[in-house]
Amino acid sequence: MTKRVAIAGFLHETNTFAPTKARYENFEQGGGYLPISRGGEILERCGGVNLGISGFIGYAQQAGWELVPLLWTGAIPSAHVEKSAYERIAGEIEERLRTAGPVDGLLLDLHGAMVAEHVDDGEGELLARLRAVVGPSVPIAASLDLHGNITQTMVDKSDVLVAFRTYPHIDMAETGERAAAQLGRLMTRGKPFAKTFRQLPFMIPLPWQCTMIEPAKSLYAQIDGVETGAVSSASILTGFPAADFEDCLPSILVYADTQGAANSAANKLEREFLDREGRFAGKAYQPDEAIAEAQRLAAAASRPVVIADTQDNPGAGGDSDTTGMLRALLKGGATRAAIGVIVDPDSAKRAHSAGQGARVELSLGGKSNIPGDAPLSATYQVDKLSDGRFKATGPYYGGADMNLGPSACLSIDGVRIVVATYKAQMADREIYRFVGIDPEDQAILVNKSSVHFRADFEPIAEAILVATAPGPMALNAADLPFTRLKPGIRLSPNGPAFKREEAIKRAG
Template sequence: MARIGVLGFLHETNTFAPGPTELARFIEADAWPGLVEGQALLDATGAMNLAVSGFVAAMRDTGHILAPLLWCSANPSGPVADAAFDTIVSRMETLLRQAGPLDALFLDLHGSMVTEHLDDAEGELLQRLRRITGPAIPYVAALDFHAIITQAMVDQTQAMVAYHSYPHVDMADTGARAARMMQRLLAGESFHAAWQKLDFLVSMPWQSTLGDEPAGKIMAQARALETLDRPEVQFIPGFPNSDTPESGPAILAYASTPARAQAGVQALAQRVSGLQQAFSGTLHTPDQALQIARTHASLRYILADTQDNPGGGAAGDTTGILHALLDQQLSGAAVALLCDAPFALAAHQAGTGSTIRLPLGGRSTPGDPPVEGDFEILALGDGKFVGTGPFYQGCRMELGLMARARIQGVDVLVSSRKQQAADQAMFRHLGADPQDYRILVLKSSVHFRADFSALADHILMVKAPGANTADLRELRYTRLRPGVTIL
């Protein structure tokens, strides 16, 4: 019987987004729990689609003892403030020292955290923890699909497992995979790692693993390469809006021998090479997308406002597509979620059924001006509800005061905390059914597909101003290693 420490520290860092990301963002809850310590960690994260939840559930009947220490996350945004990183890691170190003897450590990480002065924050975190535990005990980490793998991360862990899917409907399943690796390590097995960094960047909208997308084909090939003695062969596309020397996809494998691990990496690398140029798609301007929707008036459309996706580090408050809807006088549409805490508060003060005249959104850069006009307040909510879709399943949302407001026949779902529109429960919390709209404008890149795709005849990627740049060629990378191609 082993005693296993449990830690989590997640942030997807968009180095091009205005920052820094301060400590308060990790302390507050949003779609996921705020910073939590000790036994409360298990209650706060239980029964959610999170890696830590899946790990805990999978270990429950194994006879091993879990020692929950600390878990926190913050919505994707600009570089993490050095002071915030140091505060959280120092607290982790204190709790680890106080935890008593541990036989292993599970870590729920994102894998692409960058601070003001650290390119590889996870590598630094792991090294600092190792100074306390020593090199002998096994570390198993769960990683995001968009993790940026580094040598330090590989060196400091016995195994790392990343999500297989985008949308990330398998986060809890990934925790269960981590638990299986942990049990094999505790039983005395050892795994050899092999990995390879790939020299290209893929924009987020084209990383989907659904349908016939290239990432989906690669994932299927990776699963075909896995065996009992080579349990993990992974394609990890990385987070492209990160300007660091290690940015880019990676292939990572674990096997009983170095040769078996390396063979898995090489086989998958050949598959990726053959599909590299297939990572592409069409970005529409708001006017182009709405003209398509107008021309095919009998069809239902989702317009993905990908560049204002909070899940990629954007502010979630831009108004480009909303302005276009109003300019083209298209009704029967809804925009979700637009983050504007002052507007939500004013809506609550005015009450349901009232009309308020207040600027909405448009506070962030890059972005269009606020929308001004008369807004009818249709519904109000406290922002506390449970996710029901495959991605946010079980997540106890805390998005602050929310409102559904209508202007010129267009409904806007407003929140006080930014969160990408990836769950139909966001609509139902405000008395709306997403099926009632012919045009859904969703501030998301890919995650929305898990819960909304069935509602649309067509999905269009829309390029309106926002900090989550979709055409990577528009970004001014200055720190990429030589030879990296931007697709």
């Protein structure tokens, strides 16, 4: 008998310390995601791109399910989702599910680290509302980002949560397939899995969560060893360390036929995780140091040295407009260098008004009021203009159609700058090429990204450095003004424990 399965998605990664909140129009536009899609639009737009919802669709078609597409939307990371935006989107998903008729299962494409102005646990709240619609017997499965901050409510109100296993996230669609497969098992077995949920006691800086390098590489390799026999699904989530609430933590999820099997697998993964705590660290450079080291390496290299401008990563809530690394490039006399993306709608507009080949005075970037940052006022050459539309072909975006709005390549003193109207993480070489910059021909590339860029840039990189120019996504969580974390949590691997009373006093 054909299974009737509803599918929906609502994705946002929330940095509660970021300068700009997520408005409804951000979900409409989509940023690095697709624009908001309803009903049949989901099936038309989501196939063949690297998203969980795409994996749902592919698996369901192979399984012969009848899909009931509700609503799918995502916005690029930022501060809290505005209450009006959350309620409008969550309310529409709930209403569409309510009027969809009986379903055998519900598949959700979620992030796992959404915080709204009025709700700390964005996904838990959504799951609770949707559970109330379908009732206790309809299985609910969800795909999650590896950076999810998992709550007990999320675990209780769903039947299985399945997380990415790669960072850069090149397995988003694959994770959607795995989540759909778990839903299929639940619909066939007619009863829920046993569950085990564990939280880990320390936070991990984003660059060192990368699964292409140790210790995360070997940690994630442990999943295959436990996901056998009675264990149906296991996930490790390294967490998103920039959300000020109690469940901002790494975690482990295991689903199995028996509670004993679930507990045993979770015990093994927890031991492997804890044994690696001290190895979740790495070398980071101050801006001038990063440029000097990149120039030293580039002098004898035939490939570009890539620098991650990690603290202004738009994939972690930054506005992608700080100028610290651009200043360091100019101060160091770097040539054959490029940086992107600096998001500055006014500068992009003025570049278009001036025209290609013109010289124009601009106060570029630096408009997010980040301490230690400011606009860089100078005369720039307009090298190339673009409407901002192109296809991102690298492994992370996976063929997504991008729209960065009116954009330009500006240059100054041997440094070329990708300037755009809308935010997108510099995680694809096409984000240089669409404004005429060939990334392979540069000596130094500065990417506003923490890790996702590695998927497309590591194959061409002589070396990869991490730099800490001023920005809203502190590399070390101990530098963030937390007040609401779980007491005793270590703010970095083997680092200081969080003391709530002292933190509240410091906050004023």
